[in-house]
Amino acid sequence: MRLGIISPEVLNTLEEKYSDDFIIDKERKSVCLHEKYKTERERTDAFRRLLTDMREKEVFRSFKGWRNETYGIYYKRHEAPIFHVERSSCAVFGFTSYGVHINGYTYRDGKIMMWVGRRSPTKPTFPNMLDNMCAGGLASGLGVMECAIKECREEASVDDETLKSLRPAGAVSYCYRDHRGILPETEYVFDLEVSPDFVPRSADGEMEQFYLHSLEEIQSLIINEEFKPNCAMVTVDFMIRRGLIAPDEEPNYSYLVERMHVNLQPPC
Template sequence: MSDVWSLGIQRVLTRVNSFHQPGSSKSKCKLFLCNAQNIGWIRDDAANQLRQYPNVFIEHSDRFTLSDHLNTYESRSETIAKVLNDMRARDCLKTLRGWRDELYLVKSAYKNPPLFEIERSAASIFGIRKYGSHVNGYVIDDDGTWRMWIGKRSETKQTFPGMYDNLAAGGLSHDLTPTECMIKECEEEAQISKELATKKLKAVGAISYCYEDDDGIHPEGEFLYDIQLPTTFTPNNVDSEMENFYLWTIPQVKQAIIEDNFKPNCAVAVLDFLFRHGFITPEQESNYFDILSQIHMPGH
């Protein structure tokens, strides 16, 4: 790979893992614990707001915990929802302006039982890990050429408008498994029928990363899928989240990634695809191990 490409990939990975970079807020954050389990990070801007609710959030020298009386899933969920609605009414944190009416399960690890549920837009206040599902769609032409379907996000999207995206992706809400989420998003975002998705979707792994921005701290884990589509298939957006789709060769995809036109986590999902299918090799890329380690970063 060229030095320009390697530097471009490093720029993408630095952005998507900004919370782990020198100069981030990480050293000043407090841990967020629930039921003695570490579930997030509290930044100064969030801490200033949580102090307004001392009967809910208990501050210690190095951490915030939930009050002892909040000892069930239901009581935690209900009380935190009331706090967030009050904070939203006060317009005290920018991220709550993007309220989704979509609930995420809060866990210390994906395998563990949920501790409570939370409005999607509020997860970054607490540095809580969110999960999602992404699919890389591709075709193989008769001559053996691989091409990938790349989506372009609508200019009206709340986040990363107009940027390139995977064929389909979505956040993992409280009532869906990763595969159920992926089938749903394939139908809504690319008009891939449930029958075709169920038959062709292939679970291939996951990526993890952690960035921060004006909204807060974003530890995220994405379940990854591949889907090989017929050369006669053309995706079509149903829910207005995608503006267009492009069928690109692998060199075109590689170039787009380093031109910073991709939603950063989607660029990482595509990067994982390129590694897995041998389009990036140790002989071509001297930073092979380093790149792989940066697409599997810890959330806590």
């Protein structure tokens, strides 16, 4: 089974410095955690030790964003995790990570308006950029709805009554590469209609400020690249599902839809 994607640079580092813990087959272009680690706990403990060493030695840039939070690594998401790793290491090994994004919206004079947040300038990734009203990574041990509710409460102070309107609305998946490494990601998407007088407030400092915009205004902000890229994708997905972007009007319609649903784990 394939769990990740690594670059040639990572492959060389593992071969030179961590060959006791990985089985490396350059002909087959494969890297496996050593078979001596047989259980989920043993594999998790092995990665904890290895990643801590890599961080201390500053082997990979990704570890500058160390979070002290783990993600479960799965072959199939509905099955038990194979092991857990520090979330900042996912980019190094190309492990698929999961998260939740919440579209907070309301109506003004019959028109859809959407709440978006400005990320804190102290965020380790994409500081000061626009974000969905609430979003966060799916940490080990959390259910998807549980995580969505947690992020709504922490990032936007959403009350329990409003949370009754929280609805799952599908998922988007994609893969990109930046200075941290290779990042395959799947985001579970939720829609949350809030009352016209609701105003989100950050309870955890993740958001600097919130804004209520029309979807036309948001389209301009996306085009001007003010949004964190995956948050722009989630917002475009909302517009497509609501029929606000139509196939006969948008020449890139099929391209947009296809690129938002990339198969991250093809069969071996």
